[in-house]
Amino acid sequence: MLKIVGYPDRFSVRPGETIRFMVSSELSAPYRVDFVRIVHGDVNPDGPGFKEIRVDGPTSGSYPSRFQAIHPGSCAVVADNPKLAGLSSFQVQAMIWPTLPARGEQGLIAKWSPDRGGFALVIDETGAPALRVADGSGGVNTISSSTPLIAREWYRIVASFDATTNTVIVTQLPLFDHPLVSAKARVEERIDITPQLDNGAPMTIGAWFERAEGARVITAGHYDGKIDAPRLLRRPLSEPETEALAAAASHHLRATSFASPVAALVADIVAAWDFSQEIESTRVCDVSANRLDGDIHNLPTRAVKGHTWTGEEMNWRHRPEQYGAIHFHHDDLYDAEWKPDFDLTVPTDWRSGSYAARLTCGEYEEHVPFFVIPSRGKPTAKLAFLVPTASYMAYANEHLLMTGEAAAGLGRLAVFTARDMYVNEHREIGYSLYDYHADGSGVCYSSRLRPIINMRPKYQFGAGMTGSSLHQYNADTHILDWLEAMGHDYDVITDEDLHDEGMTLLSDYHVVMTGTHPEYYSTAMLDALHAFKHQGGRLIYMGGNGFYWRIAFHRDLPGVIEVRRAEGGIRTWIAEPGEYHHSFTGEYGGMWLRQGRPPQTLSGVGFTAQGFDLSAPYKPTPDSQDPRAAFIFEGIAEGALIGDSGLVGGAAGGFELDRADRRHGTPPHALVLATTMGGHTDTYLVVPEELHITAANITGTSSPLVRADMVFFETPGGGAVFSTGSIAFAGSLSPNEYRNNASRVIDNVVRRFLDKTAFVAP
Amino acid sequence: MYDPAQDWLDGYEISDPDGRLVEEFRARPMGFHSAELQRVLLKMQIDPRCPNYVLFCRTPHKEWLIGRMAPRAGDPILLEEDRVFASVEDAEWAVFQRRWMLLTGEAIA
Numbered sequence A: 001m002l003k004i005v006g007y008p009d010r011f012s013v014r015p016g017e018t019i020r021f022m023v024s025s026e027l028s029a030p031y032r033v034d035f036v037r038i039v040h041g042d043v044n045p046d047g048p049g050f051k052e053i054r055v056d057g058p059t060s061g062s063y064p065s066r067f068q069a070i071h072p073g074s075c076a077v078v079a080d081n082p083k084l085a086g087l088s089s090f091q092v093q094a095m096i097w098p099t100l101p102a103r104g105e106q107g108l109i110a111k112w113s114p115d116r117g118g119f120a121l122v123i124d125e126t127g128a129p130a131l132r133v134a135d136g137s138g139g140v141n142t143i144s145s146s147t148p149l150i151a152r153e154w155y156r157i158v159a160s161f162d163a164t165t166n167t168v169i170v171t172q173l174p175l176f177d178h179p180l181v182s183a184k185a186r187v188e189e190r191i192d193i194t195p196q197l198d199n200g201a202p203m204t205i206g207a208w209f210e211r212a213e214g215a216r217v218i219t220a221g222h223y224d225g226k227i228d229a230p231r232l233l234r235r236p237l238s239e240p241e242t243e244a245l246a247a248a249a250s251h252h253l254r255a256t257s258f259a260s261p262v263a264a265l266v267a268d269i270v271a272a273w274d275f276s277q278e279i280e281s282t283r284v285c286d287v288s289a290n291r292l293d294g295d296i297h298n299l300p301t302r303a304v305k306g307h308t309w310t311g312e313e314m315n316w317r318h319r320p321e322q323y324g325a326i327h328f329h330h331d332d333l334y335d336a337e338w339k340p341d342f343d344l345t346v347p348t349d350w351r352s353g354s355y356a357a358r359l360t361c362g363e364y365e366e367h368v369p370f371f372v373i374p375s376r377g378k379p380t381a382k383l384a385f386l387v388p389t390a391s392y393m394a395y396a397n398e399h400l401l402m403t404g405e406a407a408a409g410l411g412r413l414a415v416f417t418a419r420d421m422y423v424n425e426h427r428e429i430g431y432s433l434y435d436y437h438a439d440g441s442g443v444c445y446s447s448r449l450r451p452i453i454n455m456r457p458k459y460q461f462g463a464g465m466t467g468s469s470l471h472q473y474n475a476d477t478h479i480l481d482w483l484e485a486m487g488h489d490y491d492v493i494t495d496e497d498l499h500d501e502g503m504t505l506l507s508d509y510h511v512v513m514t515g516t517h518p519e520y521y522s523t524a525m526l527d528a529l530h531a532f533k534h535q536g537g538r539l540i541y542m543g544g545n546g547f548y549w550r551i552a553f554h555r556d557l558p559g560v561i562e563v564r565r566a567e568g569g570i571r572t573w574i575a576e577p578g579e580y581h582h583s584f585t586g587e588y589g590g591m592w593l594r595q596g597r598p599p600q601t602l603s604g605v606g607f608t609a610q611g612f613d614l615s616a617p618y619k620p621t622p623d624s625q626d627p628r629a630a631f632i633f634e635g636i637a638e639g640a641l642i643g644d645s646g647l648v649g650g651a652a653g654g655f656e657l658d659r660a661d662r663r664h665g666t667p668p669h670a671l672v673l674a675t676t677m678g679g680h681t682d683t684y685l686v687v688p689e690e691l692h693i694t695a696a697n698i699t700g701t702s703s704p705l706v707r708a709d710m711v712f713f714e715t716p717g718g719g720a721v722f723s724t725g726s727i728a729f730a731g732s733l734s735p736n737e738y739r740n741n742a743s744r745v746i747d748n749v750v751r752r753f754l755d756k757t758a759f760v761a762p
Numbered sequence B: 001m002y003d004p005a006q007d008w009l010d011g012y013e014i015s016d017p018d019g020r021l022v023e024e025f026r027a028r029p030m031g032f033h034s035a036e037l038q039r040v041l042l043k044m045q046i047d048p049r050c051p052n053y054v055l056f057c058r059t060p061h062k063e064w065l066i067g068r069m070a071p072r073a074g075d076p077i078l079l080e081e082d083r084v085f086a087s088v089e090d091a092e093w094a095v096f097q098r099r100w101m102l103l104t105g106e107a108i109a
């Protein structure tokens, strides 16, 4: 099992810039840090073998081991304030939609200090709402409604304390009353202590305060579910007043709102948080005159339907007031917030490439990858390898195969390694965009500010085909190794750079080469690649299932992406109705295919089928004889199968497959040079977005849609595109000392694409 | 609410009087399979009588163990450390034998 893990504060760094590394070690001995350039991460003895090159780094050396904890769980935190601390009587209320009420104690809204008293509206051990109050000198009372909440139903929960009578009232009112189900409750109890709200603790929503570590707030008791319209008052309201307040909209809660139905109550409102405001930010806004705004921690899900959603509007931007809920999860994680252990100012003589900080201690070893990109505006090669870091983030710490459902789809047994054991047992490291939260909701955010256990050299993926069993980061080292073995100079650039800098990043390159699975694209990334191809650039798409999902980056937070699995596609979870728009940007989420920009419009091919056992070689088609393609087949025997050996499934066409399709936007002049059609096993299945009516002929031996197409076409401005349409292809580059026809095809393409001579469209 | 899927067992019973399907799997655990063998494998993957088997690769490209996912998410994978396989194919065959036993009551060797 892993004993040392870490992450960097960025994935890409330029010469002269500084990157910081955060490490947690369970060992007592110091660990050694070396910097290495990663050339080939595949340990398969049938291939070229593991290759890393140690490079001199100014901060190589020995560092003390220290354990750093991760505190998952999202919440909102509002700093302490005299308006809060000065309360004696109070009423707290919210609409809630709990998702795991029976999981154990969870904090809904609290101003709580473990040793200095306060209050916490919680879901108790029995799954019922309860108000816990404490006087700060040992006296604690918990008053429960004693009526367990039903998961995934909206409730209004109100709890109050009246200091004049020392009475607590807790009520729960389901928004929808199901026959035969008793979900309503009201309890009233006199208590013998006085809650102490002047406790130095912040107000928390979705958790309670545990302790402060410097400026950092550590919370506990994290809640699973939605909270909408939490409000705090300085006195208990009567039932009609509570009713009126619950019905009042945000704009009614200001003292200046003349027409407010709750005008008489406005002065008693201490805070009224409206989560529909500033959804793209990290803020939670108090619409009361006190402006007790707060911040979200660990990225709970925003832009989710609130209790007032009518079903008439699907876009939160159009009716934000219907999206006033935040969905909190006890297993949300944005930033592990570890303290840095060492840093590196990248020496100016380091070449651009894929690097890692290698941490070793006895038998234990960990690589923390990063990428050195060239200085701004100073490429050092004509070819850029575009590292699909957004897709690495999407898959970060994926747990999908650990569920029976996904494993059944493999057609064989999932194969785990010690790293997967770690991912399985250390749930605190957070989830991938393929996973479900414990409460069954889909994980729509993934960050790189945490250890990513499966994005490492040497890592083998449990569903990564027979042979090397690679995927993403480690599979892409097949391409890096091939570039080096063939003597092609290259720079590396990453998705985040492309998102931030757009076409400016690409303009000096003749060729952009992708990784094996560049699946996740923001609008800016896709726009940049389209611009590149239309301005004479040459694109080599070395993968399958690329340019598939739209993602969004956060406006304020670095290193995090969002997906909304809307409408169609291979979806391990499905976005809820009305929640197809990104919270980060408001953009409509889902597949680019469903947004009028199918992958075929960029690469000529788009996702069509997937399977996880064996790969198939490509058969040349009549298009391969076209003189326009002569340069691609130079040196290749006529009619020969292409890529009939390989480390990923034993051939070049496999894993996830893309096909050309005029209807999806493959340019009409594109040449479909070769195809794997007819070569796939029945574990390969057509993707669901192509199934309009369910039918049985969707397998490798029964559907013509199960195939990878190799495609070439010229673009305006003298550019061109070449696509393999297969994740497995890169595994076929190295057999026979890189002297094989798959390698030759790519080499022919690279050489011609590097040549500035314009391609002339037919 | 009662979930009928918990009791799901399809009406299909595995039978292989001449041992053809067993032989086919043994010869090629992964790859092209006859329609009849595919049906057997699908049943094995989702029949509730079969545990959620996985493989664990202890030494890359050298040693594999059979494991089962624990019922509760996050609990350690239950490994059978006493039996080490030299290939994925051998381990697949061993799991096939067990599932066959669970579903038919017959031992195959």
Ligand SMILES: [Fe+2]
Pocket: A517, A519, A545
């Ligand atoms: Fe993917």
